[in-house]
Amino acid sequence: MNGAEALAQGLRSAGLDTVFANPGTSEMHLVGALAAVPGMRLVPGLFEGVLSGAADAHARLTGRPAGLLLHLGPGLANATANLHNASRAGSPVVSIVGEHRSSLLPFDPPLASDIEAIARPYAGWVRRLERPEEAAEAARAAVAAALGTPARHAVLIVPADVAWGEAGRPDTGGDAPAARVDPVPDARIELMADMLRTGGHASALLLGGGLLDGRGSLLAGRIAAATGCRVLSETFPTAQRRGAGLPYLERLPYFPADVLQTLDGVRSLVLAGAREPVAFFGYPGRPDRLVPEGCGVDRLCGPGEDGHAALEALAGLLGAGSSDPVLLPEQRPLRPEGRLTVDAVGQAIGSLLPENAIVVDEAITSGAPCYRFTVQAPTHDWLSLTGGSLGFGLPAALGAAMAAPGRKVLALVGDGSALYTNQALWSLARTGADVVVVVFANRAYRILQLEYANMGLGSPAPAAQDLMRLDTPDLDFVSLARGFGILAARADEAGEFTRILERALAEPGPFLIETVV
Amino acid sequence: MNGAEALAQGLRSAGLDTVFANPGTSEMHLVGALAAVPGMRLVPGLFEGVLSGAADAHARLTGRPAGLLLHLGPGLANATANLHNASRAGSPVVSIVGEHRSSLLPFDPPLASDIEAIARPYAGWVRRLERPEEAAEAARAAVAAALGTPARHAVLIVPADVAWGEAGRPDTGGDAPAARVDPVPDARIELMADMLRTGGHASALLLGGGLLDGRGSLLAGRIAAATGCRVLSETFPTAQRRGAGLPYLERLPYFPADVLQTLDGVRSLVLAGAREPVAFFGYPGRPDRLVPEGCGVDRLCGPGEDGHAALEALAGLLGAGSSDPVLLPEQRPLRPEGRLTVDAVGQAIGSLLPENAIVVDEAITSGAPCYRFTVQAPTHDWLSLTGGSLGFGLPAALGAAMAAPGRKVLALVGDGSALYTNQALWSLARTGADVVVVVFANRAYRILQLEYANMGLGSPAPAAQDLMRLDTPDLDFVSLARGFGILAARADEAGEFTRILERALAEPGPFLIETVV
């Protein structure tokens, strides 16, 4: 077999079964080999940033690395922005990047570049293959590296002559590498138990990362029931299991003043998988750290550590093992009528969200009401923009649909955010992904209009305003969606939106709703 | 004034008058300051790759750096792929990248990243501002660096506290830095004169880079008339002045076998601004260097050298100073009728191309006929994909329209290529850019289907085919264009295409034609 075949089989035996792909001439042997491996799914995308956002979401939902097949340095460069989000989410991803035949590189052909340097800012592991014989082993090593402690982006650079060269009969079998986590030292858990025991109502447990799954929240809910501590969740959860049947977690807001208000009165903050609250951006004369004066901050566990075991042990020490957490009963808001506000959209979603749905939230200023009105909806997963690099939402919906067939995916995206990676719509159409996209067409980078004022800059001059408005001309998302081959409708009244959403959720396959808010 | 104001005024006084911008919260002071500078144009784009492609084309046509305003590391990352093309074109570009307030960085907020590392693969100069007082000087230094020898991408990283901090009253005036080129040593010019004098018909002058402007081609034409040498042009010209009234340059083809056939019989190849012919990609068992056996290769001049002066001196030494080059008379192909083939599109374009138009070519397998049928069209400029990173065409059309008001821009793009940076269509609409876009809707990554076969891989399995076809569903470019607010039509017959093109060329403002070939 050739190097490409050995690589493809090595990846598959290591448990990687989905590759989001946009290849070029230097990847042709890799395409041939990946297409021939049983159980390997190749998902096409028209732009590499679509692929990396999809891989991130796929990894968040499966806990296993998804693969990327990228064309040389530029293909990897296009994937980078969503790899920023993936790295902030701690998602395992394996990129396979084609490279020129080694003998061609000294001639510096037009598409040559320093692939290692392009990879470095967001890769925890990079390996350039030298010989076809090492391809199978390297593939398995890449998957293992991606599942490292903490999880990361692993990059395999595959020169064309390695792909087409003879690899012999390498061992491409073996067990799939498992995700590894380090145990949290007992002493730390005991210290946190003391904090929470003595802190009572003035202490808070801030959950984040993988602990926002149902198991982590239930443990936190027990601890709260036993100690009276508050339980908070980080602002932008990687993948939060939430809704009816789970405890209520108070989510930290985005704007610094709101965070400080939420944390008012907290004297002891225990971080469980979450990071210390800091400002997303600095503002003249305002603080960076968002912890109230005099509040202690301690960490139970961080990325790469076994937070679930730590929480369980903590609950045990606090005698909370058998205490009953307060669980949210299912309660849906009424179906809205009348003016189509962002709140009305949130109500409609809350009234209709299917059990076990996956919600991808890149709705920026429109996201909070949707989050609020679904707090007691049937249990679902909520994925958010962990790294702030726009263009995550639509790709993530694709990745979620590929990761979880049979579950409905709801993508909530700002009209500005949607346009960084709008090509994802075509991949939704191609794969028939079961996704409903709600675009919040407020015709502006609304958040920037607010932030401009927050910076104390007053009202923007026309040329500055021009950079923050998406009108003149308005984007017509129904036409865009049709252009990519997916069904779409526009709503500008609340009852109408609700009826369209209801129909879209009832039908399988992709559908887009342009929501004029 | 604050640091942002000093920076903006420094850029303007250094001759930079256009900034393609997609800012975020950390750039708000920069937005305010740039918007306030008289004579500074801010051009909005929905995705950073649109901006960098536009800046590249703008620089190619003006010879001066265009500016980019980008949001932190991810904004810069999104611009990177088209910066690859810009670097291969030797285009001066100045990026202004916002950064977090310095005091926030130790807390590693979600959008923090190693901006220098993201910049490095395609930046010739990077500077992180430390104090507001240096902003004006740094801005001028960045423009000078971009215009260095050779031209390059210069990156200014501007922490928010530097942007909003007090800069005092810095000197923001002075002359705009000039582009610098080094003289070519006389000895080299004399050597090349000997080569061409003795080589006759078996010698060839290969023009590239800045020498493909009319001045360089006319000098080359004189030399050919005096010595009998052949004159060739590189495969992917940065910006070629061509058409009636200029000498004919034989363009090197893309596929290796075709290049070798074109160069058959050449014993001495003189490179003038062009690089040695090498394969774009390696293929098993085929050569990397594309120069015939026994052919000598010598370089007259390269990037950063004064090639025009060298060519002029060379013509002088060869007694060609006053010889008459053979100039192409204007001759247009007939208007096509019947089946809409790629050739028919080329004919229609050749029959209608306006004088002094700017053509941007990212038509991949459909490009060659358009190039051929315009060889005797009225004089125009031809910009091509210098670095092979897709997504250049539509952004470049935007940049060209901004650089050259009053000239018609024609963008020729593959349906696949168009989709990497399709958001450029909205910027065309917003600015009312005078651009006609022709999309070659062959519903495939046709070149990859050919290259798959060229690699000796036989016919692709269905899963491999899936990665090279753009049907199921077809992309509907008329809907996409309307979604972005620009007028569009579809043509599937040659006469119809010609009539639509004629009307589109006659009307000002953007128009897209989906050409079903």
Ligand SMILES: Cc1ncc(C[n+]2csc(CCOP(=O)(O)OP(=O)(O)O)c2C)c(N)n1
């Ligand atoms: C890749 C990237 N480019 C630019 C930004 C800066 N940015 C942050 S929010 C935003 C506007 C978002 O607009 P939209 O999605 O319409 O949501 P809205 O603010 O209107 O709610 C921009 C441009 C970013 N975060 N990431």
Ligand SMILES: Cc1ncc(C[n+]2csc(CCOP(=O)(O)OP(=O)(O)O)c2C)c(N)n1
């Ligand atoms: C950023 C980037 N991604 C992927 C590629 C690989 N690639 C080269 S050509 C091509 C297909 C071009 O298709 P299209 O524009 O439709 O032209 P056609 O081949 O059909 O003529 C692809 C995907 C690339 N060159 N650059």
